[in-house]
Amino acid sequence: MWDRIRRSGTRIVDSLRTEPPTGGRETRTHNLFEAAAAYVSACAEDDQDRIDEASAWVSPEALSFGVNELACRAVIALARERDESPRTVARALLGLPAA
Known part of the structure; x- marks a missing residue:
């Protein structure tokens, strides 16, 4: 009985995930500060590929907060x-000019 409850819970949690399944590979999630650091450094180096990658790690609002911080x-x-x-x-x- 507990096994059926656990499997049902797992299915529910899996259905709520926003990222696609990785096929057994472990993926690393990034926090907003990592995203902000990667985004700002990519902007400073004018690296559009890295800018796009860092922008996809978190929501635009979270990225904005991280860049501000x-x-x-x-x-x-x-x-x-x-x-x-x-x-x-x-x-x-x-x-x-100096204020």
Whole structure:
């Protein structure tokens, strides 16, 4: 009896999966921060194939959040390194005049 319940549960869970079955191969899922790091580095290197690949790892909303978080952390780290305010660093990176 428990075996039938387990098989039914497995079928239900499998039907809810959004990714196609892998045919026995284990696939690795990526989190939004991995996707953001891959996406931003691919953009910096102008590698469209890697941009497309990283974009497919997570939803557009999650990727946007990850890119935003990466930008904030990068500006903070650079500001600490330069001993400047994050605002000054962000404006300098974008080529804007000092406020």
